[in-house]
Amino acid sequence: MKLLVCGGAGFIGSAFVRRRLAATDDTVVVLDKLTYAGNLANLTDVEAEHGPSGRYRFAHGDIADPEVVDELVVGGDTDAVVNFAAESHVDRSILDAEAFLRTGVLGVHVLLEATRRLAEARNGAGRRPRFLQVSTDEVYGSVPEGKALETDPLAPQSPYSAAKAAGELLVQAYRSTHGLDIVMTRGANTYGPRQHPEKLVPLFVTNALQGFQLPLYGDGLQRRDWLHVDDHADAVGIVLDAGEGGGIYNVPGTGERTNLELTETILRLLDQPRSLIRRVEDRPGHDRRYAMDGGQIATLGWQHAVGFDDGLAGTVAWYRDNEAWWHPLLDGDWRAYYDRQYGRRLAESVDA
Numbered sequence: 452m453k454l455l456v457c458g459g460a461g462f463i464g465s466a467f468v469r470r471r472l473a474a475t476d477d478t479v480v481v482l483d484k485l486t487y488a489g490n491l492a493n494l495t496d497v498e499a500e501h502g503p504s505g506r507y508r509f510a511h512g513d514i515a516d517p518e519v520v521d522e523l524v525v526g527g528d529t530d531a532v533v534n535f536a537a538e539s540h541v542d543r544s545i546l547d548a549e550a551f552l553r554t555g556v557l558g559v560h561v562l563l564e565a566t567r568r569l570a571e572a573r574n575g576a577g578r579r580p581r582f583l584q585v586s587t588d589e590v591y592g593s594v595p596e597g598k599a600l601e602t603d604p605l606a607p608q609s610p611y612s613a614a615k616a617a618g619e620l621l622v623q624a625y626r627s628t629h630g631l632d633i634v635m636t637r638g639a640n641t642y643g644p645r646q647h648p649e650k651l652v653p654l655f656v657t658n659a660l661q662g663f664q665l666p667l668y669g670d671g672l673q674r675r676d677w678l679h680v681d682d683h684a685d686a687v688g689i690v691l692d693a694g695e696g697g698g699i700y701n702v703p704g705t706g707e708r709t710n711l712e713l714t715e716t717i718l719r720l721l722d723q724p725r726s727l728i729r730r731v732e733d734r735p736g737h738d739r740r741y742a743m744d745g746g747q748i749a750t751l752g753w754q755h756a757v758g759f760d761d762g763l764a765g766t767v768a769w770y771r772d773n774e775a776w777w778h779p780l781l782d783g784d785w786r787a788y789y790d791r792q793y794g795r796r797l798a799e800s801v802d803a
Contacts, residue, residue: 452578455529457482457514457562458489458536462646463585463638465493467535467684468507472497474688478506482523484513487784488539488647492776514558517565524565524580525572531581531691532566534559540649541589541611542734542792548610555614556621559584563625570631582622583691584635588676588701590616591637593738600744601637601699608736619699626697634694636687639704639743643680643762644769648777648785652763655714656770657777659723666793667803669733671711674740676704679757679766689753700751701743705759711803713763720767728803731796 454471458464459481468479479501483489494509501507512519514536524532536558538544538551566582573580591599592606605620607613619635626633642652655665686702694700708716714728757765770777 452477452530453527454479455482455523455527455532456480457532457534459483460485460489460491460493460509461535461539462488462493462643463641463680463683464535465497465645466643466680467533467687468494469497470681470684471688472501472506480508480510480523480527480529482510482512482514482519483536485511486538487780488649490645490647490780493645515553515561517561520561520565521568524562525569529569529580530578531583532562533583533585533687533691534562535585537585537615539611541609542649543788544609544611544614545735546791548614551611551614552617555618559618559621563622563631566631567625567629570629579632581691582625582631582633583687583694584618584622584633585687586615586619586635586637587612588637588639588741588743589738590619591741591743594740594742598703598742598744599701601701601747608738623697632696634690634696635699636690636702637699637743638683638686638702639678639741640675641678641680641683643766644773645776646680648780649788651710651713652717652766653770653777655717656721656767657781659718659721659727660771660774663727664729664797664800665714665727666731666797666800667710667714667728668731668737671714671730671803672709673737674707674709674742675713676707676742677713677759677763678702678704679755679762682755682757685756686748686753689751690748693751698747700748701745702748703743703745705755705757705762707740707742708759716763717767720764721771726802729797729800730803731793731800
């Protein structure tokens, strides 16, 4: 197939591109705006291996730009659009929600419109273009007990998850109204190499490597189900190939951990003292627990390949060995954001 992968220079998107090109004969065009979270260094190996053959190329642009998107989707006669593009950090969505709405709602609309025009241009001849929306477990909101099913109502609690839920509803509306071939995934909290240091795992690993304090929200007993990035990428690939049209597929992790348990494990792996942990003021609307049932995607043959213990150890080792990748990201803009988000909190923090 000819794939357009939106947000393919990001954390999960680049893992998907790398693994997809290795496992199939597909050609991939990556469309990425290259915000702070999009990093061409994530695709250096992909460019070197698959660029010369023409199986991979990069296009710099915004999914909310109709001209750019039309040229790639309709003009490129694309077989499938895989949309990873999103502003993805809840903390940033609380500080400034507008960018999340632009990408998560308006950008999704532009992609859907281009896919609709392509489907109409083909007029039933050739492959029907497929649209895959990559979403998140956060659209369910906090799950006090049990596990969320794909049929459960959405209850997003942050501007980030509300934008993702709105994008989902728009995708489903285009299936009902225009007959588009759509599928969606809802992934659990994802970790692994090449994740921007703003997220919990890389933030705490890189802080600990530098001897900095680790700002743990509230009591640290929020529970998350952790999913390795390679497993997440492979799940998206299976849904792209075998998912039922209109289907939604949860992609759960390998077991729940509290944020405190996760933090303590990171410090043990780095042989750093527990005294680095500081309890800070919790963020507003912080969901207490996420958990999803994975029975639906299991019917497609997907299962985890990376256990949590091995996955986290490998991730910590990758950051320890690849400071040249992450340290340049800690620039002036990052420091300004970090001070805004954590400066006062850390000044008022208590021993965990």
